């Protein structure tokens with residue numbers, strides 16, 4: 231079992247005190263690791279259905295980051311932003327996010343099962359479905375206004391607002407799915423059913439995209455980030471916080487009175 235899968239299982243097992251999730255044994259499957267080392271199927275090729283959905287959210291979150299950062303640039307200098315990168319981002323969001331992740335997986339396999347299960351998670355399904363629909367309308371708009379060569383200042387401001395509203399909605403949407411919907415969905419299945427669905431999801435992915443749907447999507451968003459100067463993760467490291475009164479007073483003390491480090 232690879233490290234990422236084990237971490238995911240550990241996190242899923244800690245969701246909601248008292249909630250019993252089937253198959254919650256992060257160390258289970260370590261036998262696979264042995265067979266991997268001895269030349270079997272690579273552990274990374276085994277992706278559970280919930281992990282599949284969550285890593286797809288990762289691709290979509292990277293698209294949201296592109297929208298977020300570009301909205302700031304558009305406001306500062308609309309002429310300096312090439313529409314092409316946004317057009318490519320919206321196409322990726324449409325094909326990978328809306329037509330596959332939402333329409334082929336969530337709306338067919340996850341939402342109906344969670345709705346049937348009832349409780350808190352089921353109460354979210356109506357609004358999550360409405361947000362899928364609103365997201366499609368916003369993507370239509372982004373695709374339409376990024377089809378030309380340059381933005382006017384008026385289009386740039388409206389587009390910036392549309393992208394920011396999509397980011398705000400989808401960040402919350404994906405966070406609720408990751409922390410409430412997917413764990414609730416997992417509880418509706420036995421381990422065997424989840425394994426079977428993991429395979430089914432892979433089949434759907436191959437039908438939709440050919441062999442490497444997820445990997446190709448990761449490559450596409452990586453290329454978009456690079457074209458916009460967003461590929462260096464270090465640029466997003468937060469600056470240090472302002473100095474507090476206490477830190478300032480400590481700095482001004484004579485050395486003998488300073489707290490040992």
Ligand SMILES: [Fe+2]
Pocket residue numbers: 332336358362403407
């Ligand atoms: Fe969704």
Ligand SMILES: [Fe+2]
Pocket residue numbers: 287331336404407
């Ligand atoms: Fe989702």
